[in-house]
Each structure stands twice: as structure tokens, then as C-alpha cells.
Amino acid sequence: MITDAPAPAAPLHYTAFSTDPAGGNPAGVVLDATSLDASAMLATAADLGYSETAFLTAPPEGLDAEPGRGFTVRYFSPQAEVPFCGHATIATAIALADRIGPGDLTFATLAGTIPITVTRSPAGHLLATLTTVEPHTAPIEDADVTEALAALGWPAADLDPAFPPRVAYAGARHLVLGAATRERLADLAYDFERLKALMLRLDLVTVQLVWREAADGTTFHVRNPFPVGGVVEDPATGAAAAAFGAYARELALVPGDAVLTLHQGADMGRPGTLTVTLTEGDPRIRVSGTGTEIPA
Structure with missing residues (x-):
């Protein structure tokens, strides 16, 4: 997990697919959900009310990822867990890049392993690209x-x-x-x-x-x-x-x-x-x- 700063007590709020906080799709991001079980994750997502909230924990053993840049990620809507969520993945990648810098990330999800690359545009905006499992x-x-x-x-x-x-x-x-x-x-x-x-x-x-x-x-x-x-x-x-x-x-x-x-x-x-x-x-x-x- 991120070790250079304590994880926030409450979810971060990020929007994906827009540089305007009033645009795109909001998502919650919990950078360290180690202490939360599935029922607590669902309750957090329901309380937040966004279409999805992402919860990060340590990567599974054997995940092919750069040190400190691999995570297990679970996604919850206000009513249920979903196997994969694109906008919460983008939001989470950008939240991580704000803290540990752009570069490659690897998320272990219920749908499979999702590689993400975060770069910075000439205008200074962070841009995240995810690669799906085989469709x-x-x-x-x-x-x-x-x-x-x-x-x-x-x-x-x-x-x-x-x-x-x-x-x-x-x-x-x-x-x-x-x-x-x-x-x-x-x-x-x-x-x-x-x-x-x-x-x-x-x-x-x-x-x-x-x-x-x-x-x-x-x-x-x-x-x-x-x-x-x-x-x-x-x-x-x-x-x-x-x-x-x-x-x-x-x-x-x-x-x-x-x-x-x-x-x-x-x-x-x-x-x-x-x-x-x-x-x-x-x-x-x-x-x-x-x-x-x-x-x-």
C-alpha cells in the first residue's frame, strides 16, 4: 500500500472522464481498505451514493506489478459489488498518480488483472488508460x-x-x-x-x-x-x-x-x-x- 502518507479516514472523491469536477462520473476511492470487510465496503459505498466506490488492499501474491504499484481492487455500487468498473478504475489510477506519480499500475479485480498507465498531457492533466480482460x-x-x-x-x-x-x-x-x-x-x-x-x-x-x-x-x-x-x-x-x-x-x-x-x-x-x-x-x-x- 501507499506508505509515505497515512490513508485518509474517508473515501476520496474523484471524477473520471473529465477535467472538470462538475463533469464526468464521480467515484469514491478508499486507498487503504485493509480494515474493511465486504459489508463495510458496501455500507461505505451506499453512504457515499456514487455509482461506484473502489476499495484498495494489498496485491495478491504473485501479481506482476512494479513494487508499490500493484493493488487488489474491489468495486461496490450503493447496492451490490460489481466485478469491474471502468470509471472507478480511471478515478483510482489518477488518485494514486496524484500521490505516487504517473506510471504503470496493476489492479487485481474480480474480473481479472487490469493494467493501467497514467501519463500527463501537455496541458498538465493526468490521463489514465486501462487495458481490459479479453472481451x-x-x-x-x-x-x-x-x-x-x-x-x-x-x-x-x-x-x-x-x-x-x-x-x-x-x-x-x-x-x-x-x-x-x-x-x-x-x-x-x-x-x-x-x-x-x-x-x-x-x-x-x-x-x-x-x-x-x-x-x-x-x-x-x-x-x-x-x-x-x-x-x-x-x-x-x-x-x-x-x-x-x-x-x-x-x-x-x-x-x-x-x-x-x-x-x-x-x-x-x-x-x-x-x-x-x-x-x-x-x-x-x-x-x-x-x-x-x-x-x-
């Missing part, structure tokens, strides 16, 4: 798509036929649905309990709602209902962005070598930008974003 996609039953649309209040005609519904995974499972228009994406008012029940049955973490700008084919606007975490909507969702990158590549919606720009949170008043990098020959997905501490 995949899976089909979803037509009846489940019908139920998802009913919970969302979306007619089937509001789907973009270029984006067939799939479940995509890059550390956590997300249902991907393509919106035919930006107006459809902007109008989000869904049945919280109905969608939550479907997601629990299908073991989904969020629903990734996507609309593609026509200009260049690699710019998207996304939204993420997150009722299973007790949150109506996630402002910026790194795990879902990674899963969507795998989905878009597998369905040949983008080139095998591509950099995707995802805009999220604008409809909530917390705009953020997620960069998803696909590399030919490497199945893993890279998600990058800035972040900053939220003043107390």
Missing part, C-alpha cells in the same frame, strides 16, 4: 429485447437496425441497444424496477444505449441506465465503453484498428469524454480518460 459478445433472446424495450418505453422502430442487440463483455456484462436518433437517446424515462428485474435475470451491469454520429463513424453518444446498482443513470461508464468497443469491432461497425470517441453525461449535465482504442491483433480494449479530484 466477447453474445446474442440475446428476442423476448428479452422486447422486455428491455418495454421497460425503456422504446418502440422497436426507435432502434437503429445497424446495431443489432447483443450482450457485450469486457469485465462486466452490458446490453447494447442502438438508438435511431439523438432525440430518442435524449428522451430517457424508464421503468426502474422492471428494467432492474430483467437485468438481474440476465446478469447485466448496465444497458448501453448508443447513437452514432454520421460524420466520421467513430463518434458516439451513449447513456447507461444502472438500476441494479441503485442508480438511475451512470454519467460515464468505462466498462460499458470497453464492452461497446468489443461489440463494434466484432460486428465490423468500425475498423479493427480504430479510436472511438464516446460522449456521455451531457443529458445529465455532467459531460464526459471516453476514448476507446481498438488494436488489430490484440483482442483487449483500451479505455482512456482524464480525471480530477472533487473538492470537499
